[in-house]
Amino acid sequence: MIQPPFLQPGDSVAVVSTSNFTEQAYIDQLVEILKSWGLKPVLGKSIGARQGSFAGSDRLRQQDLQEMLDRPDIKAIFETMGGYGIIRIVEDLDFNAFKKQPKWVIGYSDTTFLHSHLQGMLNVASLQATMAADLEVGYQKMSWETLRKALFGEKLAYSVAAHPLNRLGEAKGTLTGGTLSILCNAKGTLTDTDTNGKILFLEETSEHKYRVDSYLQSLKRARKFDYLRGLVVGNLTEIEEDDPPFGMEAEEIILEAVKDYDFPVCFGFPAGHGPVNKALYFGVPLQLKVTESGSQITFKPGNGI
Secondary structure: OEOOOOOOOOOEEEEEOOOEOOOHHHHHHHHHHHHHOOOEEEEOOOOOOOEOOEOOOHHHHHHHHHHHHHOOOEEEEEEOOOOOOHHHOHHHOOOHHHHHOOOEEEEOHHHHHHHHHHHHHHOEOEEEOOOHHHHHHOOOHHHHHHHHHHHHOOOOEEEEEOOOOOEOEEEEEEEEEEEHHHHHHHOOOOOOOOOOOOEEEEEEEOOEHHHHHHHHHHHHHOOOOOOOOEEEEEEEEOOEOOOOOOOOOHHHHHHHHOOOOOOOEEOOOOOOOOOOOOOEEEOOEEEEEEEOOEEEEEEOOOOOO
16 A cells, blocks of 8 residues: 655645535634644635535536646645535546655545545555534544644554444454445445455444445445454444334444454444544554453554655
8 A cells, every 4th residue: 555655844735625615714724723733725726616515516626636636746635525526526537646646635424435546546545534624513622633643644543442332353454444325335436445354444424224224235245344354433423213213223233234254343433424533544554452441543654655
């Protein structure tokens, strides 16, 4: 896996909206955060643009991201919001310049499409992490500080409280995954997620329980669990009950879907849609330990190319 170089003070970084429109107030707050880290934010043309729910037309968003992928002075790309839209532009992107000079791509939710594409097609690491839109609920220091550490190459290790549904064990590998529903939308495309020999991260929001189950069963039928080394389950927020009730909680639905496998499972990791969204490297070696007293996740990045 190719790891982009860590950031240095003075680096220029891009701020783009390739999915839904993001309120300017949250963009302004993000700019101030990046400046406080010693970075130079460069706003893309999609910032402030709007067409329906999108941050401008498909063409504008594609060209904006393309420019930031190509520019050699840009060392990282910050997505401002998830929602929907990257699937409409991802296959029109040219990654030739990016492959020669890879940079960190940061975001979650709809950015799952980009993470999956970068790893599956290009073998390049990226960062699942908080975005400008999360500032709507206020500045969450815990989330943003982990992102800063990850980008500047400081130690990134987490301890997670024990969960009654955890499955004990240890695993080493690289992390992949993201938002469950989006992973299913990418299945069978050039942006499909390769899970073989990896540790899978899953999170979700605003879905009915039967849909969560259907997504998991779809991944299972696609053999996405067959060669997993481990599973990390993040935030599961606003999961709606069915009528009649499904009969299980979201965590129980996940555990049932992987009951035929023996890899360790860590529930309750604070990442994804939720009040705390800690940064996770995708495509960087890590060690996962799930014990009776809790779980430990330790990333072991290199120095970058």
